[in-house]
Amino acid sequence: MGNQSAAQKEELKAITRKFKISKSDVKVYQKLFKQHCPKGNHLSRKDFKSVYNQLFPGDCSEFADQMFRTFDTDGDGKVDFLEFLTGLCMTDSDDVNEKIEWAFKMYDVDGNGTISMDEVKKLSMAYYKMIYGYENQEESESVAKELFQLMDKDNDEKITFQEFNDAAKKNSEILNMLFPSPQDEG
Structure with a gap:
């Protein structure tokens, strides 16, 4: 530099x-x-x-x-x-709290402070296209719905940071989707 x-x-x-x-x-x-x-x-x-x-x-x-x-x-x-x-x-951070904050920003595509089902679907679809080389709408929507249900504890159709934080600490897949390793590809 x-x-x-x-x-x-x-x-x-x-x-x-x-x-x-x-x-x-x-x-x-x-x-x-x-x-x-x-x-x-x-x-x-x-x-x-x-x-x-x-x-x-x-x-x-x-x-x-x-x-x-x-x-x-x-x-x-x-x-x-x-x-x-x-x-x-x-x-690659070992600081889970910081990693969760960073991941929340990535899921929150529109930056409004909550995550919608559409945002989770969009990210899931993008992940499938990147890792597997093709769009699998059925599979990516199924994964998105499952992740959304894990996170949306109060069933209000939006995920707050607190809901995301709690869910990410219980389920590593929420963060793994955002931090794929090239050597882990399908």
């Missing part, structure tokens, strides 16, 4: 401390970032999708859109290295 400001350097130090990342790991992540970053200092949505399409066998467009939205923490329409590094580390 050659031309870092003092604030960026401090933020990088904070990220490396928080996630216990070595300097050599940061260099590996920087290399990966630059490899997919033709504009030099940020990944566009298109570049971000390209990274996902290289990691998974299926169509990653929709899933990568959701990940991009979650990685782009400042909402400027691009992912800089610090956002990229934080997002990657978050997917």
